[in-house]
Amino acid sequence: MLGQDLIAAASAAGHEVVGFSRGELDITDADAVTTAVRSARPDVVVNCAAWTDVDGAERDEAGAAAVNGAGAGNVARAAAARGAWTIHVSSDYVFDGAKRLPYLESDDVGPLSGYGRSKLAGERAVANAAPGWHTVVRSSWLFGTGGSCFPATILRLAGEREELKVVDDQVGCPTFTGHLAPALVEIGGREARPAGVVHLAGQGVCSWYEFAREIVVRAGLSCEVKPCTTADMPRPAPRPAYSVLRSERDDEVPVLPDWRAGLAEYMAAVPVAGAR
Ligand SMILES: NC(=O)c1ccc[n+]([C@@H]2O[C@H](COP(=O)([O-])OP(=O)(O)OC[C@H]3O[C@@H](n4cnc5c(N)ncnc54)[C@H](OP(=O)(O)O)[C@@H]3O)[C@@H](O)[C@H]2O)c1
Numbered sequence: 573m574l575g576q577d578l579i580a581a582a583s584a585a586g587h588e589v590v591g592f593s594r595g596e597l598d599i600t601d602a603d604a605v606t607t608a609v610r611s612a613r614p615d616v617v618v619n620c621a622a623w624t625d626v627d628g629a630e631r632d633e634a635g636a637a638a639v640n641g642a643g644a645g646n647v648a649r650a651a652a653a654r655g656a657w658t659i660h661v662s663s664d665y666v667f668d669g670a671k672r673l674p675y676l677e678s679d680d681v682g683p684l685s686g687y688g689r690s691k692l693a694g695e696r697a698v699a700n701a702a703p704g705w706h707t708v709v710r711s712s713w714l715f716g717t718g719g720s721c722f723p724a725t726i727l728r729l730a731g732e733r734e735e736l737k738v739v740d741d742q743v744g745c746p747t748f749t750g751h752l753a754p755a756l757v758e759i760g761g762r763e764a765r766p767a768g769v770v771h772l773a774g775q776g777v778c779s780w781y782e783f784a785r786e787i788v789v790r791a792g793l794s795c796e797v798k799p800c801t802t803a804d805m806p807r808p809a810p811r812p813a814y815s816v817l818r819s820e821r822d823d824e825v826p827v828l829p830d831w832r833a834g835l836a837e838y839m840a841a842v843p844v845a846g847a848r
Contacts, residue, residue: 576718577716578756579591582757587757599619599647600642602646614656617650617658618659621639621643623636625687627808630808630809631808632686633686636687637686637693639690640687640690640691644695645701648660648698648701648706649701652701652706657760658701658705659756660698661756662710663687664711665685665815666681667683667688668682668683668684669811669812674816675771676771677710677768677771686809706767707769710771712773713744713783715747716750716838717838717842722784722787723787726783726784727787730791730795731795735798736796737798738799740781740799741813742779743777743815744773744778745815746774746783747773747828747834748829748833748837751829751834771819772819772826773816774829775830776832786835793844
């Protein structure tokens with residue numbers, strides 16, 4: 573999802589872009605990654621590849637860690653060997669969600685799930701493989717036109733059902749990949765890129781319930797959206813109850829638009845079935 577928007581944003585900014593699908597490059601294969609980076613000869617490598625099945629990572633944490641941990645390290649090592657800067661995308665799920673003020677880059681991490689642990693392992697693998705030569709961008713609640721995402725699921729279900737229950741006790745920052753991607757390109761294009769961890773998420777804060785309600789209202793669907801608790805809808809992987817990301821960095825980290833602006837762009841780009 574993010575990778576497709578990133579290729580479009582980098583091309584639109586005038587960069588020469590080489591993109592790899594999973595079928596073309598498996599990042600768990602260190603030799604293949606080295607060969608791919610050598611032949612592309614990039615200035616910047618952006619790793620959008622990940623195991624993103626959060627519940628699946630509870631069943632197979634080793635599988636998630638191979639991609640999100642070791643695989644991320646393979647990408648950063650190959651980039652550093654070629655003198656290219658690594659931009660690595662990480663997640664709000666590295667936090668435990670116990671805070672009630674926005675998470676800053678300096679806050680302690682404490683992942684609750686196998687997915688979160690695998691993403692944290694990736695951050696550390698990147699830092700070890702490309703010390704001082706990388707940006708780890710933590711983002712959250714991604715949605716976009718290039719993949720399956722929460723708004724797509726809600727639009728489908730709301731078109732089929734009269735009532736939907738959505739959790740109201742998990743709060744975060746939805747982030748439109750159409751906004752995140754150009755920000756990553758902007759960071760990559762700088763002469764002085766921000767090193768280390770950067771928080772980059774949509775402005776504004778909501779619960780999944782509030783997000784869903786906004787989607788259904790904007791789509792003009794008649795489905796009623798009702799709030800419920802996480803306990804009402806048990807899932808294999810625990811999620812942070814609060815994972816609002818904000819940046820404390822003073823080196824001009826980009827500020828993304830509000831998530832509602834992202835949703836408006838998303839809704840303009842996707843067809844809505846069953847709208848009134
Ligand atoms: N989605 C979110 O809500 C969210 C939130 C915060 C951070 N992030 C992070 O943002 C980044 C982009 O996420 P996204 O939502 O764009 O994910 P996505 O749509 O699931 O894309 C991830 C891509 O990685 C590929 N991939 C999986 N294993 C691979 C491997 N071993 N080698 C190469 N490619 C592999 C997947 O291929 P297949 O489809 O064939 O498996 C898929 O094309 C990820 O780092 C993710 O952890 C996502």
